[in-house]
Amino acid sequence: xxxxxxxxxxxxxxxxxxxxxxxxxxxxxxxxxxxxxxxxxxxxxxxxxxxxxxxxxxxxxxxxxxxxxxxxxxxxxxxxxxxxxxxxxxxxxxxxxxxxxxxxxxxxxxxxxxxxxxxxxxxxxxxxxxxxxxxxxxxxxxxxxxxxxxxxxxxxxxxxxxxxxxxxxxxxxxxxxxxxxxxxxxxxxxxxxxxxxxxxxxxxxxxxxxxxxxxxxxxxxxxx
Amino acid sequence: xxxxxxxxxxxxxxxxxxxxxxxxxxxxxxxxxxxxxxxxxxxxxxxxxxxxxxxxxxxxxxxxxxxxxxxxxxx
Numbered sequence: 001x002x003x004x005x006x007x008x009x010x011x012x013x014x015x016x017x018x019x020x021x022x023x024x025x026x027x028x029x030x031x032x033x034x035x036x037x038x039x040x041x042x043x044x045x046x047x048x049x050x051x052x053x054x055x056x057x058x059x060x061x062x063x064x065x066x067x068x069x070x071x072x073x074x075x076x077x078x079x080x081x082x083x084x085x086x087x088x089x090x091x092x093x094x095x096x097x098x099x100x101x102x103x104x105x106x107x108x109x110x111x112x113x114x115x116x117x118x119x120x121x122x123x124x125x126x127x128x129x130x131x132x133x134x135x136x137x138x139x140x141x142x143x144x145x146x147x148x149x150x151x152x153x154x155x156x157x158x159x160x161x162x163x164x165x166x167x168x169x170x171x172x173x174x175x176x177x178x179x180x181x182x183x184x185x186x187x188x189x190x191x192x193x194x195x196x197x198x199x200x201x202x203x204x205x206x207x208x209x210x211x212x213x214x215x216x217x218x219x220x221x222x223x224x
Numbered sequence: 225x226x227x228x229x230x231x232x233x234x235x236x237x238x239x240x241x242x243x244x245x246x247x248x249x250x251x252x253x254x255x256x257x258x259x260x261x262x263x264x265x266x267x268x269x270x271x272x273x274x275x276x277x278x279x280x281x282x283x284x285x286x287x288x289x290x291x292x293x294x295x296x297x298x299x
Contacts, residue, residue, distance in 0.1 A: 066268075066272065067272075163283055166283070166286065166287065166290065167279065167282070167283045167286055169290075170283075170286030170287070170289055170290050171282070171286060173293075174286070174289050177293070204275070207275070208275060208276070208279040211272070211275070211276060211279075212276065212279070215276070
């Protein structure tokens with residue numbers, strides 16, 4: 001909070017490029033290259049690499065189907081899965097040795113600006129899918145049990161993405177800080193303990209984020 | 225004087241915001257484990273609900289952690 005990232009490149013003289021942005025570019029590049037490779041080797045009879053990717057996509061598909069049901073999960077699979085993949089790559093990028101030590105590459109999800117941007121994207125997505133589902137239904141949801149609930153329910157719509165953003169930021173930033181403090185105490189050995197725990201937590205946070213988004217989506221597009 | 229007070233406030237912020245969620249998470253985990261032991265078939269559903277409720281409780285601690293970091297950066 002408050003701590004502004006160092007601007008490392010001034011693109012075209014006015015675009016401030018920080019370490020987080022460079023890390024996100026690298027992540028985007030990795031994901032894009034990976035997708036292109038997978039696309040080029042797709043076969044009827046899957047090889048080893050294709051099997052791994054298929055397992056991962058199937059896992060995500062089952063994960064969203066359990067939460068949303070078949071129809072809605074398929075409709076929103078691209079958005080939710082991209083969110084998951086981006087967050088998990090962002091979280092794990094902080095575990096690569098050296099990331100976060102320099103100003104040039106920093107874990108994107110350990111920055112409040114990035115997670116708030118994700119929160120804003122989720123907010124727009126939820127409102128749009130709620131409106132698409134039915135305008136009458138969308139407005140009815142705000143006064144659903146009783147009219148007095150209106151301010152609370154409107155506020156709730158803004159608190160949801162804010163709490164998503166703060167949770168992701170706090171968890172990843174907290175982990176980075178603890179790892180850094182352990183590094184200061186004993187540079188060799190001590191951070192490994194926290195990094196091993198982070199391997200679990202990073203995946204868990206990406207899962208929790210997408211899980212909560214899909215639950216909110218389920219609420220927003222509820223069948224009557 | 226004020227520096228030491230800020231340090232104390234940061235310590236108290238994280239300490240108190242850990243106590244409540246810790247108790248809550250312990251109770252949640254206990255209930256989930258008991259129900260999994262009673263009904264191993266429902267383990268999958270219980271696990272996902274457990275993770276969501278844990279994450280919501282975790283958020284409270286994270287708010288305390290953020291306040292603590294903010295206070296520490298003021299020293």
